[in-house]
Amino acid sequence: MTEPNLIDPRKLYETDGFPKQDQETPALQAKMTPKPDCGEESYVGTKQLENRRVLITGGDSGIGRAAAIAFAREGADIALHFFPGEERDAKEVAEYIQQAGRKAVLLPYDLREETAPKEIVQKAVEQLGGLDTLVLNAAQQISQPSIDELPIQQVKDTFTVNIIAMFALVKEAEPHLPAGGAIVTTTSVQAFHPSEHLLDYASTKAAIANFTIGLAKQFAPKGIRVNGVAPGPIWTPLQLDQGQPIDALPEFGQNSLLERAGQPAELAPVYVFLASNKASYVTAQIYGVTGGEAINL
Template sequence: MLLPYDLRETDAPEKMVAQAAKELGGLDTLVLNAAQQITQPTIEGLTMEQVRDTFEVNIISMFATVQAALPHLPAGASIITTTSVQAFNPSGHLLDYAVTKAAIANFTVGLAKQLSKKGIRVNGVAPGPIWTALQLDEGQPKEKLPVFGQDSLMERAGQPVELAPVYVFLASNEASYVTAQIYGVTGGEAINL
């Protein structure tokens, strides 16, 4: 089921959750994975419109989506955020994006502390360099695309399919004793919280 929404719109998270809960007959897993990433080499060139949009899509919509989803999430449910290696080792040309990803890491741990009393687990995934549409749509400087990810220990960028098993694990009952954790899928780059 595809639900196209613009998360910069204030009411989008609530509408999206309500429609998903209705169509699916409830919710037991919430994956927060939307992001805006636009390369900008200098803070002088970074417009406040871009900063606001990045914060709205990347972190503010997470607060709103969780608030909308909580009435539908039973004990045993799982919330999975998507942060980034950028939260722990930011690139200068992704200043606004990296700051939101650090906020997401903190949001994940803090939310886990709040929701553990309700029996809801909250964890995050921190991808490293992964080939996604973000990279090709102004997410990386064009001249860096041919070598994107080659400075990782694995000397290549990852593929989205390499992230999927971590999300599936965190959503499953196999992770019933896992909460407030950030899992790095980074090609070897360390993450620390």
Template sequence: MNQPELRDPRYLYKTDGFDKQDQETPALQAKMRPEPDCGEKSYQGHDKLLNRRVLITGGDSGIGRATAIAFAREGADVAIQYLPGEEPDAEAVAELVRAAGRQALLLPCDFKDVDVVTDLVDRTIAEFGGIDTLVLNAGQQISQPSLAKLPIEQVRATFEVNIVAMFALAQAALPKMPAGSSIVTTTSIQAYAPSGHLLDYAATKAAIKNFTINLAAEAAEKGIRVNGVAPGPIWTPLQLDQGQPIEALPKFGQDTLLKRAGQPAELAPVYVFLASNDASYVTAQIYVYGVTGGGVIN
């Protein structure tokens, strides 16, 4: 008799913490120890996003990279926004997209300059002939020990990258997206259970949660769905680019019920589902899709 393929989630990937390490900004996935699993070898597509025209922000590494790989293998053409300086990671993703037989468009852009943000939508449309899927994933996360040590310049930059750019992109894209399109945002467990050392980051993630639900009401009038994903501790370059105190890395993710950090590859199927026609009756949702290893978000 054939046996089911079952995988114990406690023992997938790395379970014993991570080495102390950091990188200069911007951090690159290729230099991480170990490198995150973004589904490069494992993700198998089933044409769930055939001929979709997608723009993913922060698509060069981590969650965005895993989403870009999965979307391409599901049949989508993918435009990838990334921070200048992250070219090695971005070019590696573009190669994987093209290996899946789809078009890739690389869009370097610093979201701290909000005036250049809306050009990303126009360039995606020019390259692919339209846009019907928008994944708003880019983020800045910089750990500070206390409010007293938190520079106001950092607060402004974190809000510009994490939420102001999201407003600008949605504003530019929504009028040009046809009925049946999908917008997916990346919020965080930090929106529900904030950490004191991520005061500004957590505040933006709460704002993204609110933004997602509000935008869904307006977009529904056009037949466009808007949902968000709230990840928990995921092993990405964000953690090494001042996102966590270096001394915290050996224990990163081990306080979850599954006793380990998550990998970007474990999130990609959620983004695929939310973007696809399988989620035709799903909009204005976030808490249902908390990929947190057991962390509570409701």
């Protein structure tokens, strides 16, 4: 009798923490130790997103990279937004997209620039021939030990990149999105259980969760579904780019119920599902991929 293919989730990936490390902004996945698993070698598509035209923000590394690789292998063409300076990572993702036989459009933009959302959507539509799916994933996360050490300019930048840009991108994309299209946002477990050193970041993630559900109510009459994913501690460049205190990195994710940090590849199937026709009766939902930490809104 053939045995089932069972994998103990506690024993996947890095179970003993991570070495101390730091990078200058912007942090690159190519320089991380160990490199995150974004499904480069493991993700196998089944044509769930055949001929879809997808815009992914923050798609050069981490969760966005995993989503881009998965979406391409599911049959989608990808417009890949990334922060200028992250070209090395973005070009690697483009190669994986092209190896899957799909089109890759690279869009280097700083979302703090007011004109960026409009230009991103315009170029995505022009070069993909349309747009039916958004994965709004780009984020800034900078750890500060207390509010008196938190620069107000950082607060403004974090809100601009993480949530205001989402409003702007959706406003620009709405005229192009057809019935059957989908929007998937990236919120966070921080929206529900904020860490004291991520005051501004956690606040934006709570705003994203609220935005996601409110937008879903607006877009349901248009036949467009809107859902969010709330990751827990996931090993991405965001953590090295001042996203965590350096001394905390060795224990990053070790206090989850599964006793390890998650990898971007473990989130990609959730993004695929929420974008696909298989989720035809799923909207206004937040899916937690947290290693066990509860989320509620």
